Amino acid sequence: MPMLAFRLATPRVLVDLRRVSGLDRIHIGEQGVELGAKVRWRDIERDTRLAVAQPLLAEAVRHIAHYQIRNRGTVGGSLAHADPAAELPAIALTCEAHIVAVGPRGEREIPAAEFFLAPLVTALEPDELIVAMRLSAWPKARRFSFKELSRRLGDFALAGAAVFFDLDERGCMRALHVGAFGVADKPVRLLETEAALNGMRPEPAAVAEAIKLGTSGLEMRSDIHADADYRRALLETLLTRAFDEAMQRSPS
Amino acid sequence: MTSITPIINGVAVTVEVPDRVTLADTLRDKLRLTGTHVACEHGVCGACTVIVDGLAVRSCLMLAVQADGAAITTVEGLSKNGKLSALQDAFRRHHALQCGFCTSGILTTMHALLLEEPDAGEHRIREVLSGNLCRCTGYIPIVEAVLEARAAYAQAESGA
Ligand SMILES: Cc1cc2nc3c(=O)[nH]c(=O)nc-3n(C[C@H](O)[C@H](O)[C@H](O)COP(=O)(O)OP(=O)(O)OC[C@H]3O[C@@H](n4cnc5c(N)ncnc54)[C@H](O)[C@@H]3O)c2cc1C
Ligand code: FES
Ligand code: FES
Numbered sequence: 001m002p003m004l005a006f007r008l009a010t011p012r013v014l015v016d017l018r019r020v021s022g023l024d025r026i027h028i029g030e031q032g033v034e035l036g037a038k039v040r041w042r043d044i045e046r047d048t049r050l051a052v053a054q055p056l057l058a059e060a061v062r063h064i065a066h067y068q069i070r071n072r073g074t075v076g077g078s079l080a081h082a083d084p085a086a087e088l089p090a091i092a093l094t095c096e097a098h099i100v101a102v103g104p105r106g107e108r109e110i111p112a113a114e115f116f117l118a119p120l121v122t123a124l125e126p127d128e129l130i131v132a133m134r135l136s137a138w139p140k141a142r143r144f145s146f147k148e149l150s151r152r153l154g155d156f157a158l159a160g161a162a163v164f165f166d167l168d169e170r171g172c173m174r175a176l177h178v179g180a181f182g183v184a185d186k187p188v189r190l191l192e193t194e195a196a197l198n199g200m201r202p203e204p205a206a207v208a209e210a211i212k213l214g215t216s217g218l219e220m221r222s223d224i225h226a227d228a229d230y231r232r233a234l235l236e237t238l239l240t241r242a243f244d245e246a247m248q249r250s251p252s
Numbered sequence: 253m254t255s256i257t258p259i260i261n262g263v264a265v266t267v268e269v270p271d272r273v274t275l276a277d278t279l280r281d282k283l284r285l286t287g288t289h290v291a292c293e294h295g296v297c298g299a300c301t302v303i304v305d306g307l308a309v310r311s312c313l314m315l316a317v318q319a320d321g322a323a324i325t326t327v328e329g330l331s332k333n334g335k336l337s338a339l340q341d342a343f344r345r346h347h348a349l350q351c352g353f354c355t356s357g358i359l360t361t362m363h364a365l366l367l368e369e370p371d372a373g374e375h376r377i378r379e380v381l382s383g384n385l386c387r388c389t390g391y392i393p394i395v396e397a398v399l400e401a402r403a404a405y406a407q408a409e410s411g412a
Contacts (some may be wrong), residue, residue, distance in 0.1 A: 001313040002294040005274075014271075016318055041306070066383025068361060069295060071307040072314075153382040 008242045023076070024129060028053045032136040037076025037129070045070065054138055056095065059146040066154040072190040079115070083181035084221070085156040087148070088133075088225040089116055089197055093187045094162045094179030097135045103128035116186045142166050145245035147238040148182070151225065155183040156233055158226045159234045163242040171201050178239070181233050183220055190214030193239075211239045257321035260285070261329030269316040269412060276300040276311035279326060287327040287356045298384030301357035302326050308364035327356035338404030339363055339397070346397035347389075353379075354386040362398050370405035 003009035017023065023038040024049055033054050035044070044050055044061045051058045057202060063193065064087050078088040079099055092112040099110045104127055116122050124130065138159035148160030165176040176198045181187040193214030200206055215235055257266045260283065269278050270366060276293075279285045279302070289299040293312045300312045303325040319384050330337045336344065349355040358381070365372055372380070377398050381391060 001315075005294045005312065016313075016315075018318060066298070067380040068298065068301050068308045068364070068383050070312075072309050090359050153379060 016077075017129075026050070031135060032134060032138070033057075035075045035133045035135075036073060037079075037131050037133075039075045041065070041070035041073050041124075044075075052140075054135055055225040056138075056144045056146055056162060057091050059144075060091045060162065063087055063146070063148055063150075063157070063160075064124075064154075069154075075175065079130055079133060080117050080122060080124060080160065082118075082120050082186065083156070083183060084119050084186050085158075086182070086187075087157070087160065088181050090160060090162055090181035090187040092133060092204065093189055094164070094177050095135050096177070097133050099130055100132040100134060101125075101128040102131050107131075109134070113189075119185050121190055129221070139166060143246040143249065145242040145249065147242045147245070149234060149238065157239060159183050159231050161235060161242045163239065163246050165202075165246065172199050173197055173202055174199070178214065180215075180218070180235055183235050184218055185221065190218075190239075202243055207243045208240065211236050211243075215239075254317050254320075256321045258321065259323045261325060262356045267316075271317055273316050274312050275302070275304075275314040275316045275319050275324075278316035279311060279324075281323055284407065286327050286395045287328050289353055289356055291353070296385070297354070298361065299354055300355040301384070303360055305359070306364065306367070316399045325360065325363070327359055330359060339366070339401040342397040342401040343394070346391040346393045348397040350388045354389075356382055358384045358386065358394060362401075363406070366398070366405040368401060370402055370409050372402065374399060 017038055023036040024044060025036045026039055028049055029035040033095045041061055041064050044058065044207055064070060075088065079084055079092065082089055093116065097112045099112060101108055101110060101116050102125055103125055117123060142164055144164035146162050148157035150157045159182045162179040165173040168174050176194045178190040178193045179187060180190060193210045195211035196213055197206065215232055222228040253268045254271055255266060255268050257264055265283065267278065267282050269282065276288060276290050279288045279289065288302055288311060290312060291297045291299045295310045302310055302311045303307050303324050304319060330340055336374045339359060341347055361380060361384055374395060377395055381394065386394065
């Protein structure tokens with residue numbers, strides 16, 4: 001709707017999904033969690049099961065927009081809109097979620113890594129509709145953290161970071177995933193940071209070095225709120241705090 | 253043009269609206285319910301907040317056609333028989349408004365919040381209030397007024 005208000009979008013037809021049933025379900029099973037396209041931020045926030053089944057998602061959603069926006073904004077809308085500073089696309093990418101789309105050629109599952117192409121541009125075809133987002137099951141002992149900085153509570157983030165990993169019996173990180181948003185033209189995974197630290201213990205010096213390695217290759221966004229240097233420093237700080245918190249937070 | 257019949261402040265009203273027009277503009281220009289204010293028109297300021305089927309939402313981000321059949325409460329619907337509601341009365345006593353531009357959006361937001369969460373603490377109230385910009389009163393008297401009005405909502409809930 002803001003796109004219409006600004007005359008940035010002038011669609012010939014606009015389809016309201018309000019009366020399409022079945023898209024507002026949150027399904028939690030052994031395979032993971034499926035969020036219907038019409039699930040609202042409010043629904044995620046109020047579903048106490050998700051705090052256990054997908055704690056990183058639950059934490060991220062708390063940072064999205066204001067009360068009145070959270071009453072309306074949806075999973076499908078956020079994924080399709082693909083704002084580079086939005087939380088859900090970042091979670092989808094970091095958690096390797098799949099986006100389920102249907103169109104005249106049937107249903108397909110698009111990995112998040114292939115879904116977000118550029119600011120407000122996705123792999124969705126014009127005649128396709130998102131019906132759900134699928135997240136794989138979350139091991140109970142998994143460590144995680146979500147950090148962002150915005151100028152005002154509920155505003156879009158200047159930068160944000162999501163981190164999760166499992167610890168093996170030797171205290172080494174496994175399945176490390178590191179995501180960032182608000183910093184580039186789409187959400188990104190810091191694959192070099194992940195590669196440098198996977199199988200390692202989360203020692204502060206190694207973590208700091210790996211963060212630098214991961215952010216050095218990023219082409220940082222620059223705008224009136226934050227220039228590229230500031231964003232880089234901010235992201236590094238948020239990532240450092242995220243690793244710290246992930247280590248300190250005892251698994252539920 | 254599409255014919256819609258929302259229930260506005262308890263009364264079913266049928267209006268013809270162009271598909272492209274927002275709920276905010278329909279309330280103000282068509283139905284003359286000018287208590288709903290419009291400023292930013294892209295969801296940031298909160299001045300246009302109304303309650304749709306129990307939820308506080310931005311009426312500038314909703315098309316009027318999407319409100320067909322919905323129960324809508326605007327700021328005009330808060331007082332009963334010319335008497336201010338407990339929340340409005342608390343705003344008056346705490347001087348929680350000056351120019352009043354933001355006030356209708358804050359009243360509708362806080363009304364919806366307290367109906368659902370009459371025990372909302374100061375932190376929660378401030379968090380929710382972050383979706384409404386007030387550029388002249390300052391938020392402290394607003395928070396005080398809302399905190400005080402909670403008792404009336406808790407009472408209404410236990411009495412119901
Ligand atoms: C003031 C303000 C602050 C905000 N702050 C944040 C924030 O901090 N973080 C954040 O992540 N978001 C934020 N948002 C965005 C908000 O959370 C919603 O995600 C966004 O407004 C989309 O709303 P919607 O779900 O109603 O989608 P719509 O507005 O209905 O649609 C958005 C786009 O997605 C398309 N679309 C919708 N559903 C589908 C579907 N099922 N399949 C295919 N295409 C679809 C539409 O055609 C349209 O192009 C903010 C919005 C506002 C107005
Ligand atoms: S006019 Fe609707 S939020 Fe500002
Ligand atoms: S009372 Fe003037 S903007 Fe709030």
